[in-house]
Amino acid sequence: MLTEELLYCVMDIGEQMLVSGAEINRVEDSIRRICKAYSAKRIDVFTITSSIVVTVQREDGSILTQTRRIYKYSTNLDKVDKLNSLSRYICSNRPEPEYIIDELKEINKEKVYSSAIEYFAYAIIAGGFTIFFGGTLMDALVSSLIAILLKLFIIVVQKVDKNVIFSNIICSFIIGILAIISVNVGVGDNLDKIIIGNIMLMIPGIALTNSIRDIISGDTISGLFRLCEAVVVALSIAVGFGIASIFFGGSFK
Template structure:
């Protein structure tokens, strides 16, 4: 394999690893996937280092030494895409396809259908209303929480288009959720603002991120685990701060 071919295969291995990390994979899986793909194409040794925001890979072989770095921006948990990428990595290791085929399969994964915006709004309403009832709310609290969940989805989508910091986006959504919950009680739509708000909090609480941080820590990826844990704790603090600030207004 020539050096040019090695660089191409390493590029696609890094792309798959990046998409795995963005989709919610643990860093151990990302590093192992990149390593296996490179070894499948004839690399004699592959050194991969990954954290939540960066991947660095050096590949050794008869083509020389190839190193590539990838800056990873943002996370968007997508278990469907994660499964497709895992299947693709296994296919690559088993069949060693040409770069053009890998590019085609990656494009197909990127273009896979996702939930429509209307369905996402419906899901936000169902989650908010369900958790409100789960924690002791009545029918009115459920309806109020579901309606606020719809507003929060619309607000979140608008704020994300503005390229605001994710913490500021969460703080503003939480503040709006707290204000609307208290307002709903004032006008008689709901009975308890806390039970209305708790349904909305479940939309924003970083449960998956915190679970992933513990998984990384137990797997021995201490740096990544600590980074994800701190991000989760900070995000949870912002969620609490947003709803507390809204409640203080009332």
């Protein structure tokens, strides 16, 4: 039978899925299936990008309701896959809450990539996109070095302020200044190619993709929320680079 403690564990799974980049339909379906596995008569799940609300009617007619507020996101599709596997195991075996809590702790402990690999990935992606969009090898090298600094700036700024809009404006502003300086001193050749290589690291691709998937699957409200969030984030990135270009004489050629 579904208990308060079990429902709390189910909410933890749903929250971690949503935070890690799962689409709304996947989150709601996982919560619904787990509750059903524990013989819930009726399950009502409402999920948007910032909140999860679950109301369950148990076999004896009593009602359980829990709400979870979502404050931040950190894309981790490997974690989504592990949470999916855990959800399937729970539906098949109906373990006790202690088992679910231990498994969630193990999943949350896992670190997919080290800091060194993350810095390296930022450099390779930025350099690759710079060449893809027509930049020179020197542009790619400059873009890669700036991307490493971008990763460092993101970590520092997010420690000061968790607001995604604010951190994007600050980081894109600083990156814009560095790109302009590199071109002005003759290290880089094409300012626009260097900047676009780093923009590709910051655009909210997963949020935009999930918003379309949510709308297609019928979760229109959540999809529109994600879409608006993605647009605002994209605009904040553009604002940061735009301010750098205006005040420090950047010219795209």
